[in-house]
Amino acid sequence: MEKKCGYIALAGRPNAGKSTFLNAALGEKVSIVSDKPQTTRNRILGVYHDDTTQIGFFDLPGIHKPKHAMNRVMMRMVHQGLDDADLVLHFIDVSVPLGSGDRFVHEFLAKKEVPVLVVANKMDLVNKAKVIPTLEKIHADFAPKDLIPISAKTGDNRDRVIEVVRNYLPESDFLFQADTLTDQPLRFMSQEFIREKILHYTREELPHAAAVTIESFTHHEEEGVYEISAVIYVEKATQRRIVLGKQGQMIAKIREGARRSLRTLLDQPVHLELYVKVNENWRNNDAILGDLNIN
Ligand SMILES: Nc1nc2c(ncn2[C@@H]2O[C@H](COP(=O)(O)OP(=O)(O)OP(=O)(O)O)[C@@H](O)[C@H]2O)c(=O)[nH]1
Numbered sequence: 001m002e003k004k005c006g007y008i009a010l011a012g013r014p015n016a017g018k019s020t021f022l023n024a025a026l027g028e029k030v031s032i033v034s035d036k037p038q039t040t041r042n043r044i045l046g047v048y049h050d051d052t053t054q055i056g057f058f059d060l061p062g063i064h065k066p067k068h069a070m071n072r073v074m075m076r077m078v079h080q081g082l083d084d085a086d087l088v089l090h091f092i093d094v095s096v097p098l099g100s101g102d103r104f105v106h107e108f109l110a111k112k113e114v115p116v117l118v119v120a121n122k123m124d125l126v127n128k129a130k131v132i133p134t135l136e137k138i139h140a141d142f143a144p145k146d147l148i149p150i151s152a153k154t155g156d157n158r159d160r161v162i163e164v165v166r167n168y169l170p171e172s173d174f175l176f177q178a179d180t181l182t183d184q185p186l187r188f189m190s191q192e193f194i195r196e197k198i199l200h201y202t203r204e205e206l207p208h209a210a211a212v213t214i215e216s217f218t219h220h221e222e223e224g225v226y227e228i229s230a231v232i233y234v235e236k237a238t239q240r241r242i243v244l245g246k247q248g249q250m251i252a253k254i255r256e257g258a259r260r261s262l263r264t265l266l267d268q269p270v271h272l273e274l275y276v277k278v279n280e281n282w283r284n285n286d287a288i289l290g291d292l293n294i295n
Contacts, residue, residue, distance in 0.1 A: 005054040006169035008081055011109060012091030013101035017121040021091070022046045022059050022154035025162065026181060045183040047176045053166055054174045058085065068258075082109070087168045088116045088143065089161070094134050095125035099139075106142045115168060118144040119161060124151040187217045190262055194230055194274070197257040200249060203240055209235040210243070211283075216273075219268075226266050229273040235280050243276045251276065 010018040027045050048055040081275060082088065088109055092102050109116050118138055123131070131149075146164055149155040183195075195212045202210075211233045218227045234240050244251050255274050260271045279285065 001052045002171050003052055003054075003173060004166055004169040005172040005174050006057045006086035007084055008165055008169075009058045009085035009088045010091060011082070011088050011105060012119075013093075013099075013105055015094050016093045017152045018059050018089075018091050021026060021121065021150075021158070021161075022057050023117070024152055024158060025057070025157060028207050030149075041092040044186065047180050047182065048162065049176070049178065050162075053162065053169070054176050055162075055165065055169065056176065082112050082114060085114050086170060087165060088112075088114050089165070090116050090118045090142070091121050092138060093116055093122050094120045094131055094149070098134060098137055103141075105154070107199035109217065115145050116142075117146045117148065117164065117168075119143060120147060120149040121152050123149045123155045124155060125210060185191045186266065190214060191230065193261045193265060194232070194254070194258040194272075197254045197261070198232065198243065200257065201253050209239050224268050226262070226268055228270060229260065230275070232274060232276045233279045234276065235283075237278055240276050 010022060012018055013277075023046075025048055045060065046057045048057060090105060090109060092098070102135065120131075120135055120138065135147060135149065138144070145168070148161055148164055150159060150161060150194070152158065184192075191212045191214050195210065198210050213231050213233070215229045215231055216227070217229075218228065231277065232243055234243060243254070245253070251274060255272055258274075259270050259272045
C-alpha cells in the first residue's frame with residue numbers, strides 16, 4: 001500500500017469528545033479530558049502512526065463565540081489549525097439533540113476550503129434505532145463527505161475513522177519521526193495534567209477560572225526523580241478557598257492525583273509542590289497567557 005501522511009483538524013463544539021478520540025487513537029494520553037466544556041485551550045498535535053499512514057491530528061479548542069482575550073487567542077488557533085489541515089473531522093455528540101452550537105461549527109467550517117467529515121460520537125449512550133433520524137438530519141443539513149458513527153470511549157468503530165480518513169490524505173513520505181507522539185514539551189504537558197485534576201475534583205463554578213503555570217521543572221537524572229513546582233491561578237479569594245478545601249483537603253487530593261498521573265507521563269517519581277494564587281484578571285493577562293503557551 002502507498003504511504004500517506006497529512007494533517008487532520010478535530011473540530012466540534014466543546015465536550016463532543018475530540019480529546020478522548022485523539023488519546024484513544026494514539027493509544028497514549030496527549031490531550032486532557034474532562035466533563036467540563038472548553039477543556040482544551042491550545043492547539044495540540046498528536047501523531048498517529050501505522051505501517052502505511054501518519055496523521056498529525058490537531059485537537060482544536062472547541063469552536064465558540066469569543067469573549068475573553070483567552071477565548072480570542074483560542075479562536076485564532078482554530079483558524080490556524082484549519083488552514084493547515086488536509087481534512088476536518090467535525091465531532092458531534094449524538095447523545096444530545098443537534099443544537100445551535102453544532103450549526104455554528106458547521107457554518108464556520110463551511111467557509112473554509114477544507115473537506116469536512118462528521119464523526120457522530122457517543123453512540124454508546126444512544127439507542128441505535130432512535131439515533132437514525134439524528135444521523136439523517138446531519139446528512140441533510142451538513143452534507144458531510146462522510147459520516148462515521150463511533151464511540152470514542154468504548155472504541156466502537158474508532159478504527160473505521162482511520163480507514164476512512166486515509167482516503168483523503170495525500171500520498172506522501174512520512175513527515176514525522178517514528179517515535180513522535182506530540183509536539184508538546186513535557187513541561188507544558190505537566191501543566192495540563194495538573195489542570196485536568198483541578199477540573200476533575202472541583203465543582204462547576206471553578207474550572208474556567210483556573211490556570212496552571214509551572215514555576216520550576218527539574219529532572220534530577222542521577223536520583224531518577226522530577227521536582228516540579230506549579231502555581232494555580234484563580235480569579236477570586238473564594239475560588240482559592242475552594243481549591244484549598246477544608247484544612248487543605250482539596251489541594252491535597254489535586255496534588256496526589258496530579259502526582260500520580262505525572263509519574264505515568266514522566267515515567268519516574270515526582271515531587272510536586274502546588275501554590276494557589278489569586279489574580280483577578282489572569283484571562284486578560286498576557287504574561288500568564290504566554291506561560292500557558294496560548295498567545
Ligand atoms: N459515553 C461517552 N462519553 C464520551 C465519549 N467521548 C467522550 N466522552 C466524554 O465526554 C466528555 C468530554 O470529552 P473530551 O474528549 O474532553 O471532549 P472535547 O471535545 O475534547 O472537549 P473540549 O476540550 O471542551 O473541546 C468526557 O467526560 C468524556 O469522557 C463517548 O464516546 N461516550
